[in-house]
Amino acid sequence: xxxxxxxxxxxxxxxxxxxxxxxxxxxxxxxxxxxxxxxxxxxxxxxxxxxxxxxxxxxxxxxxxxxxxxxxxxxxxxxxxxxxxxxxxxxxxxxxxxxxxxxxxxxxxxxxxxxxxxxxxxxxxxxxxxxxxxxxxxxxxxxxxxxxxxxxxxxxxxxxxxxxxxxxxxxxxxxxxxxxxxxxxxxxxxxxxxxxxxxxxxxxxxxxxxxxxxxxxxxxxxxxxxxxxxxxxxxxxxxxxxxxxxxxxxxxxxxxxxxxxxxxxxxxxxxxxxxxxxx
DNA sequence: GTCCAGGGTCCCA
DNA sequence: TGGGACCCTGGA
Numbered sequence: 001x002x003x004x005x006x007x008x009x010x011x012x013x014x015x016x017x018x019x020x021x022x023x024x025x026x027x028x029x030x031x032x033x034x035x036x037x038x039x040x041x042x043x044x045x046x047x048x049x050x051x052x053x054x055x056x057x058x059x060x061x062x063x064x065x066x067x068x069x070x071x072x073x074x075x076x077x078x079x080x081x082x083x084x085x086x087x088x089x090x091x092x093x094x095x096x097x098x099x100x101x102x103x104x105x106x107x108x109x110x111x112x113x114x115x116x117x118x119x120x121x122x123x124x125x126x127x128x129x130x131x132x133x134x135x136x137x138x139x140x141x142x143x144x145x146x147x148x149x150x151x152x153x154x155x156x157x158x159x160x161x162x163x164x165x166x167x168x169x170x171x172x173x174x175x176x177x178x179x180x181x182x183x184x185x186x187x188x189x190x191x192x193x194x195x196x197x198x199x200x201x202x203x204x205x206x207x208x209x210x211x212x213x214x215x216x217x218x219x220x221x222x223x224x225x226x227x228x229x230x231x232x233x234x235x236x237x238x239x240x241x242x243x244x245x246x247x248x249x250x251x252x253x254x255x256x257x258x259x260x261x262x263x264x265x266x267x268x269x270x271x272x273x274x275x276x277x278x279x
Numbered sequence: 280g281t282c283c284a285g286g287g288t289c290c291c292a
Numbered sequence: 293t294g295g296g297a298c299c300c301t302g303g304a
Contacts, residue, residue: 027286122287128301129286174299179288216288237286269286 001077003067010067011057017081018058019103020051026104026270027126028226030117030133031154043137045070045110046153048146061147076105076229081263088257088264093247097271104270106225106263111194112187113154114227115209118219119179135171136160136180160184179214186212198228205230225262234261243272 003012024032024040032042039052049071050061062071072078085098116136121129133154140155140163160168161184168177186192192212197205205228209220221235234254236244244252254261 118286121285123285123298124287124300125285125302127303131301172300174301175288175297176299214288218287222286235286239286273286 001072003064005064005067008061008063009059010062010064010071011054011059012077013056014058014077015056015082016102018075018105020053020058022101022103022270023075023105023107024051026101026266027273028222028266029107029109030121030126030130031137043151043153044074044107046142046144048144048149048151074108076108079105081105084260084263085267088260088267090256094264094267097267100274101267101270104266106229106231106266108229109227110154111198111223111227112157115183115187115194115212115215115219115223116154116160116180118222118226119183119212119214120173120176121222122176122214122219124176132171132173132176136168136173139168139170157184157187161188176214179212182213183215194228197224198230202230202232206233221262225265231260231262234265236265237269239269239272240265243268 001012003010005011020038020040021034024034024042029042031044032040035041035050035052037052039050041048041050047070052059060067060071081102081104085102089095089098117129117133120132137152137154140159141152142155143150143152160180163181165177165181168181171177173180183192187194192208197208200208202224205224206217206220209215209223210217215223218235218237221233224230224233225235232254244250254265257264
């Protein structure tokens with residue numbers, strides 16, 4: 001990945017495999033907002049970042065050191081997504097889904113943030129999920145200041161573990177509140193070691209995550225895919241069920257996609273959700 | 280204003 | 293193994 005640096009901006013060329021709109025709006029993250037014109041701002045890994053398209057280039061406001069040590073990995077820039085799409089285009093439907101979703105990348109988000117966010121996502125809509133996450137950050141996250149802007153980092157598991165249900169009522173997460181606390185306490189105590197699970201076998205990590213109250217197959221799959229970069233994880237939600245029922249007679253083994261089943265899932269999900277009329 | 284449904288999971292029969 | 297309950301609110 002070649003890039004140039006100047007004026008606090010890192011600029012790189014990712015061809016058709018970095019589409020800010022698709023990356024930030026494909027449902028994998030909840031703290032990125034559009035600033036208009038293919039430009040996004042978000043809080044990730046405790047930092048505020050802007051990402052925008054300038055001609056054929058993608059720009060981020062970071063130093064070379066920050067880009068190398070943080071964002072290159074966060075945006076998964078060393079994986080060749082064109083090759084992944086080729087691998088998972090097992091039939092006409094998947095080919096269309098891959099063409100439609102070209103530009104999506106799976107972000108390597110913080111595991112605890114993903115766990116907490118996807119617990120909140122259950123039986124909920126995106127605007128409300130974002131609202132709850134923001135209230136959680138404002139209530140329990142560390143306030144920071146960067147580039148003349150104030151923002152809140154995602155709270156640590158420890159900070160959330162010390163709260164009780166009553167206190168957390170302000171974030172209005174409803175029946176998910178005790179689930180959030182259970183997750184925070186298990187992570188904070190070390191009972192659930194997310195970094196270790198990131199390196200564990202898929203089935204082992206899945207089982208461990210499901211030990212948290214409110215975490216079933218779907219949430220655990222999302223945490224593994226988006227928070228631990230287990231690209232084999234294959235979360236199936238209502239949209240995926242619809243797509244699998246419609247195009248594969250209700251049966252589709254993730255194994256057909258090999259090690260990139262999770263990425264295949266994201267192309268399917270994005271295609272089904274963004275264009276129910278054509279998919 | 281009212282109503283439905285939203286990237287599920289738990290619990291109990 | 294299946295169905296109801298769950299907290300809240302965006303959008304129609």
